[in-house]
Amino acid sequence: MAASANSPSSESKVRIRPASDEDVPTLTELINAAFVVEQVVFDGNRVDDLGVRAYMSGGTFLVAEDSGGLPGCVYVETRNDRSYLGLLSVQPARQGAGLGGQLVAAAENLARESGSRAMDLRVISARGEQLLPFYQRLGYEVICTEPFPENLVAKVPAHYILMSKPLV
Ligand SMILES: CC(C)(COP(=O)(O)OP(=O)(O)OC[C@H]1O[C@@H](n2cnc3c(N)ncnc32)[C@H](O)[C@@H]1OP(=O)(O)O)[C@@H](O)C(=O)NCCC(=O)NCCS
Structure with missing residues (x-):
């Protein structure tokens, strides 16, 4: 998180839309820039272009777009009647101005439209x-914890914290 809150002045010009194939390289760059903070737990980049394309084949990326590019x-x-939210990313220079909250709300609307009655997500305990x-401010509650899969090598002791929110 940035040291001081950023101005929300450009927020009115931000629109949120589904990502297209052309967005893949920018998405990869954005996600890796936001997730640098997770390098306290995992080495290396969070995703590459191939990984982003794989996610796209199983779900939907929503992107925030404005005149400066894709800030988030x-x-x-969607899995049956529940949806999963992941890879929430806001460019470090744009954090603290409400964009993360807007993206979560847009994700919840998409899930509702898909017939989901709840949204699930995972947080890494070291960043809890x-x-x-x-x-929690957005209405999510801790449900349980879960160990990392064995193939995921963490640099510090950590686990997943699962959170959920009803969408009714
Ligand atoms: C988590 C993340 C998406 C939040 O995005 P964001 O645009 O900063 O989120 P918001 O501005 O909507 O909300 C941040 C909250 O921190 C508060 N805040 C206060 N000062 C702040 C500051 N200097 N910087 C950031 N947030 C600040 C905001 O007011 C807001 O509180 P609120 O919910 O009570 O309004 C962003 O920090 C990020 O990309 N992090 C790295 C990737 C990550 O951790 N993703 C989530 C994995 S589960």
């Missing part, structure tokens, strides 16, 4: 101090 994105995947209050 979120991934939504920052992320739990953020999601």
Whole structure:
């Protein structure tokens, strides 16, 4: 999170739309820039172009767009009557101005339109101090914890915290 809140002055010009194939390289760059903060737990980039394309084949990226490019994105995947929210990313220079909250709301609307009655997400415990209050303010509750899969090598002891929100 940035040291001081950024101005929301450009927010009115931001529109949120589904991503297209042409957005893949920009999405990869955006997600990796936002997720640098997770390198306290995992080494390396969060995604590459191939990975972003794989996500796109299983769900939808929503991107925030304005005259400066794509300052944010979120991934939504619907599984039966629940949806999963992931890869919520806001360019570091644009954080703290409400864009993350707007993207979560847009993801929830998309999930509702797809017939979902709840949204699920996962937070890495080592980042819980920052992320739990953020999601709790948006109506999410902690459901349980889950260990990382064995093939995921963490640099510090950590696990997933699962959160959910009813969408009715
Ligand atoms: C998590 C993330 C998406 C939030 O995006 P954001 O645009 O900063 O979110 P918002 O501005 O909507 O909300 C941030 C909250 O922190 C508060 N805040 C206060 N000062 C702030 C500051 N200097 N910087 C950032 N946020 C600040 C905001 O007021 C807001 O609180 P609110 O919910 O009570 O309004 C963004 O920090 C990010 O991309 N992080 C890296 C990737 C990540 O961790 N993704 C989530 C994985 S589960």
